[in-house]
Amino acid sequence: MDVDAFVLAHRPAWDRLETLVKRRRKLTGAEVDELVDLYQRVSTHLSMVRSASSDSVLVGRLSGLVASARSAVTGAHAPVWSEFARFWTVSFPVVAYRAWRWWLGAAVASLVVAVLIGSWVAGNPEVQAAVGTPSDVADLVNHDFASYYSENPAGSFALRVWINNSWVAAQCIGYAVVLGLPIPYVLFQNAANAGVVGGLMFDAGKGDVFLGLLTPHGLLELTAVFLAAAVGMRLGWSVVSPGDRPRGQVLAEQGRAVVSVAVGLVVVLLVSGLIEALVTPSPLPTFLRIAIGVAAELAFLSYVVHFGLKADRAGETGDVDDAPDLLPTS
Structure with missing residues (x-):
């Protein structure tokens, strides 16, 4: 994976997620949905970077961002059946x-x-x-x-x-x-x-x-x-x-x-x-x-x-x- 190209392609999403996390107490309904969507996408980005890159700085930044986004969103945890399905399919x-x-x-x-x-x-x-x-x-x-x-x-x-x-x-x-x-x-x-x-x-x-x-x-x-x-x-x-x-x-x-x-x-x-x-x-x-x-x-x-x-x-x-x-x- 070309790390520089990957960062260039996805940095706007990371920056947007970081902005939404900082404004977590003032988000509109649409922005909450956007926060959830970006959290899921950046979680996938983190998995990809971990498996294909040795850039500890990038991994650290994405790990911190994902952790902050996880704590920012409450009341939207996946049901047990979804976790069960993910275990057996992923x-x-x-x-x-x-x-x-x-x-x-x-x-x-x-x-x-x-x-x-x-x-x-x-x-x-x-x-x-x-x-x-x-x-x-x-x-x-x-x-x-x-x-x-x-x-x-x-x-x-x-x-x-x-x-x-x-x-x-x-x-x-x-x-x-x-x-x-x-x-x-x-x-x-x-x-x-x-x-x-x-x-x-x-x-x-x-x-x-x-x-x-x-x-x-x-x-x-x-x-x-x-x-x-x-x-x-x-x-x-x-x-x-x-x-x-x-x-x-x-x-x-x-x-x-x-x-x-x-x-x-x-x-x-x-x-x-x-x-x-x-x-x-x-x-x-x-x-x-x-x-x-x-x-x-x-x-x-x-x-x-x-x-x-x-x-x-x-x-x-x-x-x-x-x-x-x-x-x-x-």
């Missing part, structure tokens, strides 16, 4: 979209680890003996793995799965406070466990059972875990390499973005848990159960790309401090 998807490189990296690295460990276990009887006795391994591949998904009532099982998955995601997000350093280990543990079980199942000729039971819910579940890991590691990296902007400002923005993802993943993992409890153990044909899981995964990814890309192009960052808290006006 805040959550744009944070997920902007973290796609970290997200994809976590997914690829975990897949590689799981495949390598699975191949190692499947072709090495000594490793299998270290995992468990022959009877333990036989019980796992012939009974325990499949019965895990059907031995409990669907409702209680879904709740347990949801809590467990939420805990894994919460760990990834929580470790952001220590620069995300433990997150790769959490991902490694998760991938290693899947690799060991997968290796045992494939070696016993039960690979179709393994994939048929894991895929329906696992796609969305693991995507959520990878997203949690991505934003956690990204926040940690913002401390190490904040770019041209002040480290404290970048850290605060990334921290608020992590909160958005944490809230959004509660719902995503709930959907995953319901699929695991209701679809995975169902008597539906394997191809249909997998199709449901693939459909849920594609729906989530399409949602993130559609709304996230749109919000990113509009200069949104997912930072709650940038969200207009006023009703739109004409």
Whole structure:
């Protein structure tokens, strides 16, 4: 973005907003509407400048102006439904979209680890003996793995799965406070466990059972875990390499973005848990159960790309401090 051209194009609006803020107690009805409209526009300008410029003076001026305008206008807060809609169409998807490189990296690295460990276990009887006795391994591949998904009532099982998955995601997000350093280990543990079980199942000729039971819910579940890991590691990296902007400002923005993802993943993992409890153990044909899981995964990814890309192009960052808290006006 050409900062000089941007300032030249929008300075009249900023100056006008500053004038209206100073005259806040003497505004006409039309001027109040103008103040609200300018506040929303300048909030967007601030988001754009923060994401594309290292000019701390300009960011500081716009931040102060937006804060003054917010305090100047009272009694026009957006209703709960509007904030709810903004969260699901802007805040959550744009944070997920902007973290796609970290997200994809976590997914690829975990897949590689799981495949390598699975191949190692499947072709090495000594490793299998270290995992468990022959009877333990036989019980796992012939009974325990499949019965895990059907031995409990669907409702209680879904709740347990949801809590467990939420805990894994919460760990990834929580470790952001220590620069995300433990997150790769959490991902490694998760991938290693899947690799060991997968290796045992494939070696016993039960690979179709393994994939048929894991895929329906696992796609969305693991995507959520990878997203949690991505934003956690990204926040940690913002401390190490904040770019041209002040480290404290970048850290605060990334921290608020992590909160958005944490809230959004509660719902995503709930959907995953319901699929695991209701679809995975169902008597539906394997191809249909997998199709449901693939459909849920594609729906989530399409949602993130559609709304996230749109919000990113509009200069949104997912930072709650940038969200207009006023009703739109004409």
